[in-house]
Amino acid sequence: MLVNLKDIFVGGAPITIGYAMDLSKEEVPGGGFPFSEPVRVSGRIENRAGVVQLHAAVHAVRHTVCDRCLSPISQPMHVEFENVLVTESQGDDSDELLVCSEQTLDMDALAKTNLFLSLPMKELCRPNCKGICPQCGKNLNDGPCGCKPQGHPAFLKLREFLQ
Template sequence: MLLDISRVLKTEGERLGFRYELDLSGCEAAIGEYPFTEPVEVSGSVENRASTVRLSMSIRGVCHTRCDRCLRELSEPLDLTYENYVVTQLNEEDNDTLLLIENNTVDLDDLTVTHIILNLPMKHLCREDCKGLCPTCGKDLNDGPCACDHRSIDPRLAVLKELLKEE
């Protein structure tokens, strides 16, 4: 959604609110498919106070994915906030904490997707102490132990084990 904020940029005290739903179900990115089967709700405002234009927005949705250890399906709520100052041109002393816009429009979809990607956890877990799957048989270790023998010997030390057998 492109939001035209030209009136807000020109008039001190002006405020423009927005609310819409963004469907990310068919999108893909470098991180793979977005795990959102339901639209994400985006709401916020752009406000001009004392000749400073500020964008505030909140992003709410539910991330449907799988646990990275045991592969169980899980749903994680997403509740993010984003605030930034909007400028139409950067000065030399300005840094990249300001939101530079062109043609007096803000691309809310791009901001939303970027903010979601930056805030999604690197690893999705069904619970902090998830034990995952057995690497040998694939049993979910959260349901109980498996019968596999997990005693592995470092091949560099296998010779020492042979010495113990000889005694």
């Protein structure tokens, strides 16, 4: 969604933003397409004494699998952000400042960037996920599998060699 900022920059009425966007075909930096459900974007733009401020939030549910045990994960996400919108660069631009030189705001791109920046580095179904057994494939979160503990691959090779 492109938001027209022409009026708000000259002191116009606040703008309320509320819509859903489709990110189902957007691959995330870590790989995969976790946003199969519509992502909701909401926000408000206000001109307060000449300073144009955006407060916005993105609501999404991330559908992915655990990096260790491959169990499905459905994780709600709520990402809030604030920006000061300006028509031209101020020289010492902080992250908060957003230059909208065409007097429009690409809300889709901004919401997507903020959502993707808050993705975790690792997808884990729980902080202490035990993963799957490399020998039998059992999910070790459901209990031990009874396989003999495997040594370091280098030692296994050595054992093979000595037999």
